[in-house]
Amino acid sequence: MRKISAASYYIFLLLTITAFILSGCSLAVPENADRIASPSIQEVPFAGTWMLESSPSESTTGVAGETAPMEGDTVGFSQNALVFGNKIFKDIRYKVKRVNVYEYFLHKKIGLPEDLDRGNGEIMVTTVYSQDNFLFEFIEDESGTKIAVIDDDYYVMKKVSDEFSSVLKTASNEDEQDSLDDPGTEDASLRSGLLLGVRIPVKTADGLGDYKYGTYWISSDDRSVRQVLYADDIYLPRMDGFWKLFVEKRSGSLGVEDALSAYKVSNKQGKITGGLFQNASDRIETKVRKAIVYVGNDYVCVENTVYSSQNGTVYGSETANAAAGTSVSEREAVSGSQTGAMAGAAGVLDEISHYPLTLEEKTLRTLPVDNLSNIDGIKISDMVGENGTMAMENAISDVLKNSGYEGIVVFDDEVQEKNFALYRKTGHWFFKGRIDPDGHGQLPYMDFSLNLLPPSNMVAYDVLHVPWTDMKDKLPHAIDIYTSPNKDIAVILTRSEILIYPIQSKGLSEHPTARFQLEEGSAVIMAEWGMGNYVTSWEKSFVRNNTTSVVENLLDPVISQP
Structure with missing residues (x-):
């Protein structure tokens, strides 16, 4: 009897502890019920249906009292689809990252929203892709406020439903879209030209090393890359000429x-x-x-x-x-x-x-x-x-x-x-300062970033029409990217090559149309774009005032000599 009684005691004790643990779990269910019931949804940032409310800061329209263009629209998120503006986007992919709040807003057309909780100086950024094409971004601050970033306008997001099916049913039966490009036809003949200045390291007999400088002329007509030229030194376009x-x-x-x-x-x-x-x-x-x-x-x-x-x-x-x-x-x-x-x-x-x-x-x-x-x-x-x-x-x-x-x-x-x-980082120009700690060069100098946007009289154009993260996902070895104001071509640098991609649906085309050899260690120090009729005049000036050489496109077919 004693043995049975002892066994019963331990069984009873085990059951009591188990019941206590289970009761503790049951208390947590109401707070996370949606996550437990739908485990797949927890992997989707902003799952459910949301309404875009007034912008947290002045719209880019700059007109007081004017309604932001997408205010009142709804956005619905699921694991594989997204509904926005009665358009359905399939093959959705989300990328979440934590970034410095000041660096993120530094290159936006409008400043940091005043009511954004800056907390520890970081925010969560969710980038949304459809069929690997960039759509838009959403940010979440320290207090949990969610803001949509669409066409350089910001909208506070208010959740209206945990469900996605309702907004999907009310969406129109229009053809599925790949991007949020504004309606309208593109210029029948897009012409872009880029003067790309580079600094190239060279070895010297004293072992200290030195640099030489050169300029590439890269141009395109209707996204088709023309002959690329190179000349020594920096050929700089200015208001009064070259x-x-x-x-x-x-x-x-x-x-x-x-x-x-x-x-x-x-x-x-x-x-x-x-x-x-x-x-x-x-x-x-x-x-x-x-x-x-x-x-x-x-x-x-x-x-x-x-x-x-x-x-x-x-x-x-x-x-x-x-x-x-x-x-x-x-x-x-x-x-x-x-x-x-x-x-x-x-x-x-x-x-x-x-x-x-x-x-x-x-x-x-x-x-x-x-x-x-x-x-x-x-x-x-x-x-x-x-x-x-x-x-x-x-x-x-x-x-x-x-x-x-x-x-x-x-x-x-x-x-x-x-x-x-100025220095180059993630496809933009940033201010950098330097300090010599002891003033005599005995201690290593220290560089630091300055949270300031370079003024237009210093950097005239510094816009990326292809997201940096999108480019890095496609080309992990790329170190820099420049995109045309025409949104037609992207010039991408690796450590040894220049790649030129057409831009389609706010993203890079599947394959580059040109590939050129770049001297090892080269760094871009100038990028000046010309469009339309300027492309022809810039090219004529470049050829007339320099000793130029044609840069071989490594993607051109090799023509055998007879």
Whole structure:
């Protein structure tokens, strides 16, 4: 009896614990009943039917009191279909990611909605695709507010039903759509042209490396890619015509340095550049090199690198540039004898440069094209006002706080305000600042992003008509993308190739129509688009004022020679 009684006791205890656990589960059922009853729905963001309410911020229409174009429309979500504006989209795919709220809204046509809960500075973004074509995005803030982002208008989403079938039944029987393109016929002949400036690394005998520069001319007619051309140096379109921009070696009283030069191509008679390698020995202790990182219509961003020699001599970019204050000229005007002297001097330099060099400093500068001799550069506040000053101060405070360095202070705010440039990230141009923690190059310099949108006088056009994530899904090895204002072609870069895709239904076509070899390590520093009749005039100017070469399209069929 005792054994039976003990067994009964343990069985009773086990049943009691089980009942308690089950009762605990049952208490949680009402809160998550829909998830348990429909396990497939929990994988669908925003499952059910929603109504688009008033925009959380001013519409892009800019008209006070005007109703946003899609206010009052309903959107229905299911695992495989989506209903919007009485249109049915099939083969739906969702992509959810957590992003920085400030970076997300930086390249939108209107600013950050005031009533958006910024929380910890992050939001959830759900991108919706139909048959692998981008449709639109939805965001959710820290408090759970859901906002639809459609054609650069924002709409607060209010849930009206957990069901999807009702909105599906009321949808019209129109043909299924692949995108939300506005109605209307496209231009019968879309013509786009792109001047793509690149910086190309080259090896040097001293092991420090250097750069050369070039420009690609890429054009299309009705999404059909025409012959692609290439020329040395940067060929820059400006309001007053075309300019050439390049880096050359100039000799001053302190030695040889990199110097930026620019001239308008209509100036037929250029002046001969003075001081080119006149004294080869000057280069022994003078190491000031410039790398162009961005070129716009009116401004150029550069990275200045200063080296010091073992004997302690240091030459900064400001001193060296002041010593080499020679006039801007066309390189074509340099005589053959001078060209030969330059080549001879370059050969001698490798033999007589015997002082080991160490990196002294790397700084960023932004210069006006009309005054490249302004070696001081301009301040961030000159570009974007006091917002620029505050953005830089806040960013520096954050980066120093997280750096682990103690007692670091910025001694010269005015000089620090000049230490900025533009850099490329996720298909857009962003401001970047830099700080030298100890001011002497002994500690590694630190770069930081600035939450500011470059003004239109610095970046005239910076729009992607194909989402970055869509492009990366299709081409994981791609590192950059540029899309035409005509929305007809996309120019995509990998580390070794340029790919050109037609744009169809807000996405890339299945296959590229052109593929070109790109020198390893090349980086884009300029992208200027021309449309319509400008395509013809730009191409004529490019050919007339440059020594061009045809770039082979690797997708063209090989024609065997007889």
